[in-house]
Amino acid sequence: MTEGTERKRGVRWGVAVWAAVITAVLIALPWAASGRLPERLATHWGAGSGGPDGSMPLWAAAFFPALIWAVLVLLIVVLGRWRGGATAGLLSGGVLLVGAQVSIVRANLDHTDWRQADSVSAWVVGMVAAAAVAGLVEWVVIRRGRAATSRVVVSGPSMEIPAGERFVWLSRTTNPWLHWIGALAGLVALAAVLAAVSGLVDVPWSVVAPFAVVTVAVLGCASVQARVTEKGLSVAFGPLGWPVRRWSAQDIESARAESRTPGQVGGWGYRLSGLGTTVMLRSGECLVIHPRRGHEFAVSVDDAECGAALLNALSAQRTH
Incomplete structure (x- = not known):
């Protein structure tokens, strides 16, 4: 698809x-x-x-x-x-x-x-x-x-960037199950709020708040968009494309495609583990970057090899 x-x-x-x-x-x-x-x-x-x-x-x-x-x-x-x-x-x-x-x-x-x-x-x-x-x-x-x-999407496992040319790589992944969990929690919070403001029942905010927090947190990690331009890598979260994490090309030492599973990184969503930070929305191919400072960052998106190739080419340009 x-x-x-x-x-x-x-x-x-x-x-x-x-x-x-x-x-x-x-x-x-x-x-x-x-x-x-x-x-x-x-x-x-x-x-x-x-x-x-x-x-x-x-x-x-x-x-x-x-x-x-x-x-x-x-x-x-x-x-x-x-x-x-x-x-x-x-x-x-x-x-x-x-x-x-x-x-x-x-x-x-x-x-x-x-x-x-x-x-x-x-x-x-x-x-x-x-x-x-x-x-x-x-x-x-x-x-x-x-x-x-x-956006223009670059294809190919490796690439050379001709002088004066600009390329953009874009890939987006969503997790339907996380969307459903977030939507279900949101419906519970919405029903409680509507019942309270309508005067039907007295619903304490201590009941509504946890469901609202779960909705925002889960939906924020249920979809992700990775984008590589001449400036570097940006990873946007959620339906609004916010928040966004960014790395400039010169700050990335290397990039690669690597297969990872939720079991390796500790579950679904935004995970911290011995492998660094992983945005895990589905098992399989991930774009992994090794910054010059800090831990590795991985995001599960399609065509990760192409994104890694473009990042490596841009990084080489910036450091030479």
């Missing part, structure tokens, strides 16, 4: 999972709180008075946002195919709709009539801010993905 095919497959799975999660949250949230909600829910507030001026039965309040979400997903997927796979709007749109549903449930909670519903003004501000942040993150991810696919 080529890198481009793997990336497209990952995007499709990500869109499907995200669409399913948002749909489930939009429908389940009102039903989970149905015992503490009126028969009809306030769903619209007047711009002038700030009080509720529109309502829906509970079933409609649950399914109407889900219908809007389904149409939005369909439009974005169709537009994405037409424009080459772009999925802009899915993350921010999902956050916006979930935020709206949470604010509606919380405003109607423990009232016997929808006209008694609380104001949602403060929630609207927070909801829009969260959607804006999600949109910014989405834009960064899409931009990095497009930049990565436009």
